[in-house]
Amino acid sequence: MSVNLTIPDSLSPVKGIRLGSIEANLRYTNRDDLSLIELAEGSGVAGVFTQSAFSAAPVLVCREHLQQTEGIRYLVINAGNANAATGEEGLTSARMICAEIAEETMTALNSVLPFSTGVIGEQLPYWKIVEQVPALIDSLSEDNWIKVAQAIMTTDTSMKAVSKSLEIDGKTITITGMTKGAGMIEPNMATMLAYIATDAGIENKRLQEILNDAVRDSFNSITVDSDTSTNDSLILMATGKSGVSLNDSNQDQIIGAINEVCQRLAQAIIRDAEGATKFVTISVESAPDYAYAKEIAYAVARSPLVKTALFASDPNWGRIAMAIGKAPVKDLDVSKLALWLGDTQLLEAGEPLEAYQEEQGQKEMDKEEINIRIQLNAGESSATVWTSDLSHEYIKINAEYRS
Amino acid sequence: MSVNLTIPDSLSPVKGIRLGSIEANLRYTNRDDLSLIELAEGSGVAGVFTQSAFSAAPVLVCREHLQQTEGIRYLVINAGNANAATGEEGLTSARMICAEIAEETMTALNSVLPFSTGVIGEQLPYWKIVEQVPALIDSLSEDNWIKVAQAIMTTDTSMKAVSKSLEIDGKTITITGMTKGAGMIEPNMATMLAYIATDAGIENKRLQEILNDAVRDSFNSITVDSDTSTNDSLILMATGKSGVSLNDSNQDQIIGAINEVCQRLAQAIIRDAEGATKFVTISVESAPDYAYAKEIAYAVARSPLVKTALFASDPNWGRIAMAIGKAPVKDLDVSKLALWLGDTQLLEAGEPLEAYQEEQGQKEMDKEEINIRIQLNAGESSATVWTSDLSHEYIKINAEYRS
Numbered sequence: 001m002s003v004n005l006t007i008p009d010s011l012s013p014v015k016g017i018r019l020g021s022i023e024a025n026l027r028y029t030n031r032d033d034l035s036l037i038e039l040a041e042g043s044g045v046a047g048v049f050t051q052s053a054f055s056a057a058p059v060l061v062c063r064e065h066l067q068q069t070e071g072i073r074y075l076v077i078n079a080g081n082a083n084a085a086t087g088e089e090g091l092t093s094a095r096m097i098c099a100e101i102a103e104e105t106m107t108a109l110n111s112v113l114p115f116s117t118g119v120i121g122e123q124l125p126y127w128k129i130v131e132q133v134p135a136l137i138d139s140l141s142e143d144n145w146i147k148v149a150q151a152i153m154t155t156d157t158s159m160k161a162v163s164k165s166l167e168i169d170g171k172t173i174t175i176t177g178m179t180k181g182a183g184m185i186e187p188n189m190a191t192m193l194a195y196i197a198t199d200a201g202i203e204n205k206r207l208q209e210i211l212n213d214a215v216r217d218s219f220n221s222i223t224v225d226s227d228t229s230t231n232d233s234l235i236l237m238a239t240g241k242s243g244v245s246l247n248d249s250n251q252d253q254i255i256g257a258i259n260e261v262c263q264r265l266a267q268a269i270i271r272d273a274e275g276a277t278k279f280v281t282i283s284v285e286s287a288p289d290y291a292y293a294k295e296i297a298y299a300v301a302r303s304p305l306v307k308t309a310l311f312a313s314d315p316n317w318g319r320i321a322m323a324i325g326k327a328p329v330k331d332l333d334v335s336k337l338a339l340w341l342g343d344t345q346l347l348e349a350g351e352p353l354e355a356y357q358e359e360q361g362q363k364e365m366d367k368e369e370i371n372i373r374i375q376l377n378a379g380e381s382s383a384t385v386w387t388s389d390l391s392h393e394y395i396k397i398n399a400e401y402r403s
Numbered sequence: 404m405s406v407n408l409t410i411p412d413s414l415s416p417v418k419g420i421r422l423g424s425i426e427a428n429l430r431y432t433n434r435d436d437l438s439l440i441e442l443a444e445g446s447g448v449a450g451v452f453t454q455s456a457f458s459a460a461p462v463l464v465c466r467e468h469l470q471q472t473e474g475i476r477y478l479v480i481n482a483g484n485a486n487a488a489t490g491e492e493g494l495t496s497a498r499m500i501c502a503e504i505a506e507e508t509m510t511a512l513n514s515v516l517p518f519s520t521g522v523i524g525e526q527l528p529y530w531k532i533v534e535q536v537p538a539l540i541d542s543l544s545e546d547n548w549i550k551v552a553q554a555i556m557t558t559d560t561s562m563k564a565v566s567k568s569l570e571i572d573g574k575t576i577t578i579t580g581m582t583k584g585a586g587m588i589e590p591n592m593a594t595m596l597a598y599i600a601t602d603a604g605i606e607n608k609r610l611q612e613i614l615n616d617a618v619r620d621s622f623n624s625i626t627v628d629s630d631t632s633t634n635d636s637l638i639l640m641a642t643g644k645s646g647v648s649l650n651d652s653n654q655d656q657i658i659g660a661i662n663e664v665c666q667r668l669a670q671a672i673i674r675d676a677e678g679a680t681k682f683v684t685i686s687v688e689s690a691p692d693y694a695y696a697k698e699i700a701y702a703v704a705r706s707p708l709v710k711t712a713l714f715a716s717d718p719n720w721g722r723i724a725m726a727i728g729k730a731p732v733k734d735l736d737v738s739k740l741a742l743w744l745g746d747t748q749l750l751e752a753g754e755p756l757e758a759y760q761e762e763q764g765q766k767e768m769d770k771e772e773i774n775i776r777i778q779l780n781a782g783e784s785s786a787t788v789w790t791s792d793l794s795h796e797y798i799k800i801n802a803e804y805r806s
Contacts, residue, residue, distance in 0.1 A: 050728075053728045053730070053736075054724045054727060054728025054737050085755065087753055087754035119721060121721030121755060183708065226705070226707065227706050228725070230728055304630060305586065305628060305630045305801055309801070309802070311802050312801075312803065314802070318485070318487065319523065321523055321633070322455070322633050324457060325453075325457025325631070325633055326589075326630065326631035327456070334488075346524075350488075352489065390798065391798065392798050395793065398715075
């Protein structure tokens with residue numbers, strides 16, 4: 001199941017990036033589950049990671065390696081085992097894998113970033129990865145974006161990726177990004193795994209600022225089930241190999257394109273959310289500030305009762321009111337509030353509209369893409385959150401399979 | 404479905420309390436859906452209510468009427484319509500019902516408390532209630548606790564009530580309480596509807612203090628689906644008709660009994676939670692303070708991924724670690740953390756126990772009553788939260804029926 005998810009036939013290579021994947025039989029069989037991304041020397045790299053207190057071993061190693069200044073050259077990613085809640089042994093496993101790649105490529109240990117996704121609480125059989133490193137390096141090619149986007153999947157029903165090109169000063173800049181994740185999705189600074197690369201030149205400090213901003217209205221504005229992964233990692237890479245570097249005159253264009261890629265990838269996760277039958281956009285307008293608007297949007301997006309009503313296409317808007325009412329915000333005056341389902345208004349100044357007919361709500365709820373719009377009339381700020389519905393299939397996926 | 408829910412054959416009448424119910428055909432047919440509770444003159448009454456910004460009309464009227472000092476004499480309760488998100492018209496409906504009861508019983512308008520439970524966002528047909536008031540008053544009797552406990556139900560599979568008696572100074576004190584609620588349960592100060600009465604004498608101010616304390620570790624320590632109702636109301640009544648009044652020498656005994664009744668009623672809601680197949684107790688120990696412990700217990704109790712694993716009896720304890728990791732607490736040091744599933748230890752000092760075998764976890768998970776114990780080794784405080792699992796039946800109930 002997925003809701004209007006566009007699966008690209010091809011993705012544009014990014015100058016300065018090679019990728020590859022192989023079968024390491026970590027959990028899955030007959031599919032690639034081990035991937036490598038190589039960056040040209042001198043590339044900028046920025047990352048955001050889960051805020052979980054139980055951050056996985058690879059996340060801890062990534063944070064450590066991103067501190068150094070020599071530059072990141074390799075990203076190694078396995079699917080099927082999260083290497084999370086694995087203590088000191090898990091940290092050692094992540095470091096062993098980095099060390100093997102560093103040795104085979106004659107780079108520094110801390111120029112390698114490790115990533116894992118899959119079951120939490122099982123030790124990672126790192127030796128299965130270590131013995132495959134030479135084959136993994138042999139698999140590198142500029143044209144492997146689709147192959148790797150598939151190799152990082154777990155409960156995803158399909159790969160999720162986006163390419164975008166810009167012309168600047170007669171030169172072409174490419175931004176290609178991929179992501180995985182379908183459940184345990186309410187990123188807190190980042191989502192499951194996402195890798196976005198551009199051949200524009202952007203130095204590390206600026207790249208990190210751009211990423212932090214881009215994340216706010218993309219990966220940090222989605223929820224499937226309100227659960228936050230131990231392994232959330234989002235990496236933005238800038239190789240500079242297009243010959244164009246970020247400057248005052250081109251930054252709006254380049255940053256705008258990066259933001260757009262982030263938002264499309266984040267939305268792709270929701271379109272492919274576990275059990276999703278609806279793609280739901282919740283906008284909160286005229287709030288006192290951004291955080292206030294977002295708390296209300298998330299209260300609606302997280303509510304199991306709103307999500308089961310969405311699954312049932314039931315215009316039971318009382319549950320939306322309930323969810324707004326429980327949002328942890330101060331001094332919400334519901335007597336000023338207006339509520340829309342698509343183009344149909346339900347509440348004005350906190351009162352149900354007498355003209356409203358249930359058929360109007362039904363028509364909106366029958367759609368696959370549903371917009372819920374909440375006007376607080378209490379300020380100038382707004383926020384949007386994207387979510388999915390809560391279906392039998394979600395229970396089935398998460399009760400019957402171990403993820 | 405319910406998990407080891409004890410349904411009493413009889414409930415002890417409370418001196419000074421009469422109750423009754425009738426069919427008003429508000430939403431349901433062939434069952435009582437309108438109830439009245441009468442208190443003896445001079446009774447103490449305390450209440451706690453939802454913190455929802457969308458507090459229902461009857462909740463707003465209850466808060467107003469409890470301000471006055473003449474004393475509460477009647478509680479009127481309808482099931483099937485919540486009279487929530489109904490604006491000024493909803494407030495007028497609630498007041499019309501109070502006015503009719505006040506007139507027929509020759510009491511003051513503000514000596515009547517109204518309560519509603521059911522669908523949110525539909526106007527309450529108050530005239531159906533008003534025309535039934537004489538019949539409702541005729542139905543009053545001391546022995547109707549079971550009848551009324553049934554008449555306040557909505558998606559509950561059975562009535563939930565408890566009686567407890569104490570001997571003090573050769574006199575018998577009775578405490579009888581009833582509650583309803585099965586979904587939209589994460590009370591924030593109180594739960595759906597609960598009514599507890601004693602014939603001990605306790606004046607209003609003290610009664611409110613006792614209730615506030617009792618609620619913390621009972622109704623404010625449960626969650627079914629993390630959704631908070633617009634109508635949560637809990638009323639504690641003390642008629643004094645046993646001839647025993649609260650004093651320094653008997654207060655531990657009386658307050659202890661009230662606390663026990665609150666906790667058993669709150670647990671009964673979880674045992675009858677929508678779709679529940681498990682009754683789950685989550686204890687967090689050795690935390691820096693109570694709020695810290697409770698945030699972690701709630702993070703685990705709310706997690707859809709933990710709840711689907713519980714439904715599947717899958718000892719996938721990595722999801723418990725994930726949920727602990729996302730709790731909104733500061734400076735959680737997982738390297739000190741210990742985790743138990745029943746009597747089986749899984750983590751010690753943040754590391755998985757090598758001796759742990761999956762069969763041990765499976766044995767614990769196969770039980771209907773599951774205990775999850777988390778030791779933080781970071782202080783002296785502890786908190787316990789009770790919850791249910793997340794099953795196909797929950798989705799079915801909330802997608803197929805409008806509640």
